[in-house]
Amino acid sequence: xxxxxxxxxxxxxxxxxxxxxxxxxxxxxxxxxxxxxxxxxxxxxxxxxxxxxxxxxxxxxxxxxxxxxxxxxxxxxxxxxxxxxxxxxxxxxxxxxxxxxxxxxxxxxxxxxxxxxxxxxxxxxxxxxxxxxxxxxxxxxxxxxxxxxxxxxxxxxxxxxxxxxxxxxxxxxxxxxxxxxxxxxxxxxxxxxxxxxxxxxxxxxxxxxxxxxxxxxxxxxxxxxxxxxxxxxxxxxxxxxxxxxxxxxxxxxxxx
Amino acid sequence: xxxxxxxxxxxxxxxxxxxxxxxxxxxxxxxxxxxxxxxxxxxxxxxxxxxxxxxxxxxxxxxxxxxxxxxxxxxxxxxxxxxxxxxxxxxxxxxxxxxxxxxxxxxxxxxxxxxxxxxxxxxxxxxxxxxxxxxxxxxxxxxxxxxxxxxxxxxxxxxxxxxxxxxxxxxxxxxxxxxxxxxxxxxxxxxxxxxxxxxxxxxxxxxxxxxxxxxxxxxxxxxxxxxxxxxxxxxxxxxxxxxxxxxxxxxxxxxxxxxxxxxxxxxxxxxxxxxxxxxxxxxxxxxxxxxxxxxxxxxxxxxxxxxxxxxxxxxxxxxxxxxxxxxxxxxxxxxxxxxxxxxxxxxxxxxxxxxxxxxxxxxxxxxxxxxxxxxxxxxxxx
Numbered sequence: 198x199x200x201x202x203x204x205x206x207x208x209x210x211x212x213x214x215x216x217x218x219x220x221x222x223x224x225x226x227x228x229x230x231x232x233x234x235x236x237x238x239x240x241x242x243x244x245x246x247x248x249x250x251x252x253x254x255x256x257x258x259x260x261x262x263x264x265x266x267x268x269x270x271x272x273x274x275x276x277x278x279x280x281x282x283x284x285x286x287x288x289x290x291x292x293x294x295x296x297x298x299x300x301x302x303x304x305x306x307x308x309x310x311x312x313x314x315x316x317x318x319x320x321x322x323x324x325x326x327x328x329x330x331x332x333x334x335x336x337x338x339x340x341x342x343x344x345x346x347x348x349x350x351x352x353x354x355x356x357x358x359x360x361x362x363x364x365x366x367x368x369x370x371x372x373x374x375x376x377x378x379x380x381x382x383x384x385x386x387x388x389x390x391x392x393x394x395x396x397x398x399x400x401x402x403x404x405x406x407x408x409x410x411x412x413x414x415x416x417x418x419x420x421x422x423x424x425x426x427x428x429x430x431x432x433x434x435x436x437x438x439x440x441x442x443x444x445x446x447x448x449x450x451x452x453x
Numbered sequence: 454x455x456x457x458x459x460x461x462x463x464x465x466x467x468x469x470x471x472x473x474x475x476x477x478x479x480x481x482x483x484x485x486x487x488x489x490x491x492x493x494x495x496x497x498x499x500x501x502x503x504x505x506x507x508x509x510x511x512x513x514x515x516x517x518x519x520x521x522x523x524x525x526x527x528x529x530x531x532x533x534x535x536x537x538x539x540x541x542x543x544x545x546x547x548x549x550x551x552x553x554x555x556x557x558x559x560x561x562x563x564x565x566x567x568x569x570x571x572x573x574x575x576x577x578x579x580x581x582x583x584x585x586x587x588x589x590x591x592x593x594x595x596x597x598x599x600x601x602x603x604x605x606x607x608x609x610x611x612x613x614x615x616x617x618x619x620x621x622x623x624x625x626x627x628x629x630x631x632x633x634x635x636x637x638x639x640x641x642x643x644x645x646x647x648x649x650x651x652x653x654x655x656x657x658x659x660x661x662x663x664x665x666x667x668x669x670x671x672x673x674x675x676x677x678x679x680x681x682x683x684x685x686x687x688x689x690x691x692x693x694x695x696x697x698x699x700x701x702x703x704x705x706x707x708x709x710x711x712x713x714x715x716x717x718x719x720x721x722x723x724x725x726x727x728x729x730x731x732x733x734x735x736x737x738x739x740x741x742x743x744x745x746x747x748x749x750x751x752x753x754x755x756x757x758x759x760x761x762x763x764x765x766x767x768x769x770x771x772x773x774x775x776x777x778x779x780x781x782x783x784x785x786x787x788x789x790x791x792x793x794x795x796x797x798x799x800x801x802x803x804x805x806x807x808x809x810x811x812x813x814x815x816x817x818x819x820x821x822x823x824x825x826x827x828x829x830x831x832x833x834x835x
Binding site: 257258281282318 | 473474475476477478479483484486487488491494495498499671672673675676677678679680681682835
């Protein structure tokens with residue numbers, strides 16, 4: 198049932214993604230990284246850095262142009278069925294059906310997985326149990342986003358991908374998502390998340406990679422990165438490396 | 454009381470590991486069942502869609518059934534040109550057996566009314582020996598009518614007949630009239646199978662095509678394939694949902710037509726059910742095909758209209774497709790809507806058993822298989 202527990206959860210070597218067009222767009226240009234099992238790994242970078250492209254390749258939703266991608270020791274072209282059962286995904290933008298209730302939505306996603314947790318349990322973990330009977334169209338944006346995260350964990354995945362899980366969330370919803378990420382990691386799951394919030398990266402991630410223009414410009418433990426570079430914080434580190442501030446290039450700050 | 458002075462319990466370096474919730478196996482409900490279930494729930498929670506799907510076909514039957522209801526051919530209108538004998542002629546035309554509605558008017562006004570379709574005939578008395586009369590002929594009538602209008606031609610014959618009788622003609626043969634108005638041959642009987650097929654087409658194409666593109670736009674298709682859900686499960690669920698929704702739609706239409714207009718099914722009900730199922734499958738498949746690449750609702754709407762409009766017009770839903778030239782009939786017969794309309798009419802009106810519709814069934818099956826095969830190959834999930 199479980200994948201070989203040795204080896205990294207994710208191994209990426211020299212990943213390139215080129216979108217055809219005139220001129221072709223290189224979204225990812227030779228990115229390599231390793232995510233260890235049981236850690237929370239962050240991809241930190243501004244919008245358009247190639248984070249989402251990278252994550253969607255790791256999720257098996259996009260084909261890489263070139264490079265090696267191994268997830269849980271498996272490969273997408275050979276082991277898709279097995280991998281799908283073991284990973285959980287929260288996309289950056291998914292509009293779940295407004296006409297369904299929160300409970301119906303989570304129940305639907307639970308039915309996709311052979312094993313997983315009770316749908317109510319998943320709602321509990323994102324603080325939505327009381328909202329089970331409410332239509333998705335009637336709950337707040339933060340609650341919808343937490344529901345999207347709940348659909349990613351209801352199959353109780355070994356590896357959880359969260360693409361900008363807290364973008365646009367109010368502080369309370371952010372904290373709830375953070376608690377959930379910590380709980381998942383506490384249960385031995387591997388988490389890969391993308392964010393452009395430094396406080397989120399610092400608080401949640403055991404290690405992180407700073408991505409800019411399709412490449413990793415720095416990687417390591419958040420504290421080490423700051424200390425070794427002599428910068429004051431991650432923001433200043435990014436400024437040093439990329440020549441501009443992360444917060445300047447990012448989207449709007451969370452409400453509240 | 455004593456707890457206030459008690460020291461805090463020593464904190465460990467890390468908080469206790471949170472307990473993992475118990476893992477469960479998937480219950481009885483499979484992904485396919487859940488997908489169909491949410492599809493139906495979403496449909497039922499959209500009142501205006503429910504109205505269009507269920508109300509519209511019934512409304513169409515009601516409207517057209519009333520417009521083309523069986524009634525005696527209406528009395529035709531005859532304008533009698535003003536003159537000395539006009540009043541007597543009008544009286545002869547006004548008897549019930551004449552079947553005409555006469556009115557006396559100046560000839561110029563009558564001709565103007567004929568030209569604009571407000572009367573069907575202008576009867577002008579011509580005296581014997583008049584300047585413009587046929588030389589040597591007895592007194593008579595000149596009939597102004599439009600040979601391209603059936604009611605105008607009818608008016609001419611009725612008026613001539615009534616006026617002849619009024620002048621003393623005696624009929625040599627007896628005529629016994631036996632009216633035939635049994636169900637089966639009326640316009641409404643012709644229309645109902647056509648409307649059933651039309652509902653199956655719009656329901657399948659719009660129902661499947663629109664939903665699919667909407668889910669693609671909302672990135673739900675992408676979200677779904679990021680789970681272990683099988684792709685065929687999703688496609689089958691969309692079609693199954695459509696088929697389940699189509700059952701009440703067809704029953705409603707058939708029962709309504711039966712109760713209000715006495716429309717009967719002369720063939721086997723099972724044959725009708727099978728054709729309806731096959732039609733629904735075929736048009737769901739075409740809906741998937743049309744929606745397989747579209748990225749916007751505008752694109753899919755345009756494509757759906759391009760597919761549907763020619764069939765609306767040429768498949769013989771509202772009038773027999775035999776009105777089109779013989780040369781195009783093979784093409785019309787190859788259309789899925791034509792095949793479904795023809796087969797439904799053959800079963801419902803002629804009572805033909807299903808094996809008698811092999812060609813139409815084969816056409817529908819061919820479209821179904823081709824549509825699915827291509828749609829599955831080119832379907833855009835992300």
